Amino acid sequence: MAKLLSIVVTLLQSIAETCGIPNPKEDYSNALAHDVDYRLQEIIQEAVKFMRHSKRTRLTVDDINAALRVRNVEPLYGFTSGDPLRFKKTTANMSDIYYVGDDEVDFDTILNKPLPKVPLDVTFTAHWLAIEGVQPAIPQNPTPADAKSELLSKRLKATANATGNDQVDVKPLVKHVLSKELQLYYERITEAVVSEEERLRYQAYESLRSDPGLHQLLPYFVQFIVEKVKQNMRNLVVCESMLCMIQALLSSPHLFVDPYLNQLMPAIISCMVGKRICENPKDDHWSIRDFAARLMALVCQRYGKTYHTMQPRITKTLLHAFLDVKKPMTTHYGAIVGMTQLGREVIRTVILPNTKTYADNILREPLETPNTIKHLEASKCRDALADALLKLIKEDRQAQADEAEQSMEDVDDVDDETKAVVMEKIGDIVGQELLAKCTQKSALTPILEAQV
Numbered sequence: 009m010a011k012l013l014s015i016v017v018t019l020l021q022s023i024a025e026t027c028g029i030p031n032p033k034e035d036y037s038n039a040l041a042h043d044v045d046y047r048l049q050e051i052i053q054e055a056v057k058f059m060r061h062s063k064r065t066r067l068t069v070d071d072i073n074a075a076l077r078v079r080n081v082e083p084l085y086g087f088t089s090g091d092p093l094r095f096k097k098t099t100a101n102m103s104d105i106y107y108v109g110d111d112e113v114d115f116d117t118i119l120n121k122p123l124p125k126v127p128l129d130v131t132f133t134a135h136w137l138a139i140e141g142v143q144p145a146i147p148q149n150p151t152p153a154d155a156k157s158e159l160l161s162k163r164l165k166a167t168a169n170a171t172g173n174d175q176v177d178v179k180p181l182v183k184h185v186l187s188k189e190l191q192l193y194y195e196r197i198t199e200a201v202v203s204e205e206e207r208l209r210y211q212a213y214e215s216l217r218s219d220p221g222l223h224q225l226l227p228y229f230v231q232f233i234v235e236k237v238k239q240n241m242r243n244l245v246v247c248e249s250m251l252c253m254i255q256a257l258l259s260s261p262h263l264f265v266d267p268y269l270n271q272l273m274p275a276i277i278s279c280m281v282g283k284r285i286c287e288n289p290k291d292d293h294w295s296i297r298d299f300a301a302r303l304m305a306l307v308c309q310r311y312g313k314t315y316h317t318m319q320p321r322i323t324k325t326l327l328h329a330f331l332d333v334k335k336p337m338t339t340h341y342g343a344i345v346g347m348t349q350l351g352r353e354v355i356r357t358v359i360l361p362n363t364k365t366y367a368d369n370i371l372r373e374p375l376e377t378p379n380t381i382k383h384l385e386a387s388k389c390r391d392a393l394a395d396a397l398l399k400l401i402k403e404d405r406q407a408q409a410d411e412a413e414q415s416m417e418d419v420d421d422v423d424d425e426t427k428a429v430v431m432e433k434i435g436d437i438v439g440q441e442l443l444a445k446c447t448q449k450s451a452l453t454p455i456l457e458a459q460v
Contacts, residue, residue, distance in 0.1 A: 016041040018103050051075045186224060194225050198232055201249045209249060216256035223263060229253070230268045237275040244286040247279045248296050255303055258310070269311060269318070276304050277322070281329050281342035289381050294388055297342045305349035323350060327358055333370060337385040340370070341392055348396040352403040355396050356454065363393055364435035371437055394441035397434065397455060401446060404454045430455055 017037045024032045054075035059067050073083035095106040135148045143149045150158075186194075200212035216222070216229075233250045240246035254272055258265055265272070279285060280300035286293045308319045329335055330343040347354050367390065374386035431439045433455055446452060 015103075016044050018101060020044070022100055022105075051079065054078055190225055193222075194228055197229075201253050202236070202246060209252070213252050213256040216253065217259045219260075220262040222260070226257070226263055226265070226268065229257060230271050234271055234275055237278055241278065241282055242284055242287055244291055244293055244296060247285050248299070250275065251279055251296070251299055251303055255306075258303075258306065266311065266314065269307065269315070273304070273307065273318075273322070276300050276307070277325065277346075280304060280346050281326070281339045283336050283339055290384075293338070294341065297338075298345055301342070301345040301349045304346055305351075308350060319350065323347065323354055323358065330359075330366070331362065337370070337374065337382070337389050340366075341385070341389050344389060344392040344396060348392070348399060352400045355400045359393065359396050360400070360434070360455070363397070363438050364433065367393070367435040367437040375437065390438055390441055393434075393438045394445060397438070397442050398445055400454050401452065426452060 017034075020037050020040055021032060024030075024037075051072065052075075055067060055071040058071040058074045059065075062071075076083040093108050096109045098105050098107065135146055136144050137149065138144075145151070197212050197215065200208040203209060222229075233253055236246055236250050254276065257263055277300070280297050284293075285296060304322065308322065312319050326343040326346045329339050330347070332339075344359065347358055371386045371390055374382040375390070377383060427439075427443060430443060430452060433439075434442070442455075
């Protein structure tokens with residue numbers, strides 16, 4: 009250690025003399041030498057760590073440079089060379105100093121060398137892989153003929169495999185490989201969400217909602233949801249589990265769900281307007297349809313600004329299901345609650361103008377029939393229409409911030425003339441149900457002013 013300090017002191021004195029500081033004081037040199045010695049030991053210790061982590065027993069220049077980078081120091085130490093270093097000896101201030109000599113270069117040899125090739129300019133190009141799911145016909149993308157031939161080869165292999173040829177090698181659909189941990193996680197989650205134990209299902213939903221690092225599994229979860237909904241349209245428990253699973257994926261801050269909305273939305277709408285999503289018509293499938301409607305409205309609210317055509321297309325689909333007389337009333341109920349969740353403008357422009365016609369032509373006969381199932385379905389549709397109009401009334405009153413804020417109980421009661429107008433606007437079937445829930449005249453302004 010003392011020898012190293014003396015060498016450092018000698019070097020510092022030599023550097024000071026070259027900088028124009030003759031005969032620097034020994035105390036200053038010793039203090040500076042101790043600091044330099046500490047810094048050198050620190051750099052060497054860091055370099056040894058890099059050497060050990062690299063599974064080597066010989067310290068290299070790269071280790072020293074890595075240690076300097078860790079200390080936010082520009083790596084200026086040394087250079088790498090495959091040739092052995094040849095040190096030369098010189099004497100300064102009665103001390104021996106060893107240095108690496110510079111090679112002599114012949115200028116004629118350098119000048120006579122041919123010039124190197126001019127490097128190519130750096131350029132960047134961009135192209136669309138797909139536009140709304142369709143690959144554009146550009147040179148960077150495979151041609152339709154190549155895609156067709158690839159699809160044909162896959163079908164031939166699948167057919168040969170189905171006939172019992174064990175020698176056929178079927179390529180996987182996905183090119184990236186999942187780790188064993190992710191595969192095990194996927195199996196455990198998919199088993200838990202369809203389990204009969206409520207505790208396991210909630211733990212699976214919470215894991216999907218909060219765990220990071222699941223982006224590689226997202227397409228597999230989406231495919232699992234779509235297949236389960238298709239195969240279990242009459243299994244109420246499975247449909248509810250899939251909706252909860254979609255809600256958990258949408259709630260996760262670590263997942264980018266946008267590319268998979270076109271696959272998830274049909275599954276949600278199927279659970280909402282499906283003809284039968286349970287084996288027994290007396291089961292409480294109405295709450296599942298309400299849950300699907302809220303989930304659909306959440307997707308429209310969150311991603312509606314990014315995908316402008318999504319909500320209008322969903323509204324058009326639900327309107328067709330609502331006005332189709334051949335559809336069952338379970339489908340009508342899902343369409344009504346779905347459009348109700350989309351907001352007051354949809355209620356005002358879509359539901360309200362069609363309420364009277366729908367009630368008179370479709371609901372009147374089932375409400376008067378002794379069949380309990382049909383009567384129940386018609387009652388649910390009637391209540392859903394009344395709740396939609398009631399929601400329109402409440403949201404309109406909340407939107408009128410400039411008027412006097414008063415509750416619905418602080419206004420005048422509905423008179424006979426107002427009741428007659430309400431009956432004329434929306435019919436007696438839904439009108440009676442609405443007037444039973446809203447008994448204030450001023451609250452019925454959206455209904456009274458509607459252009460039906």
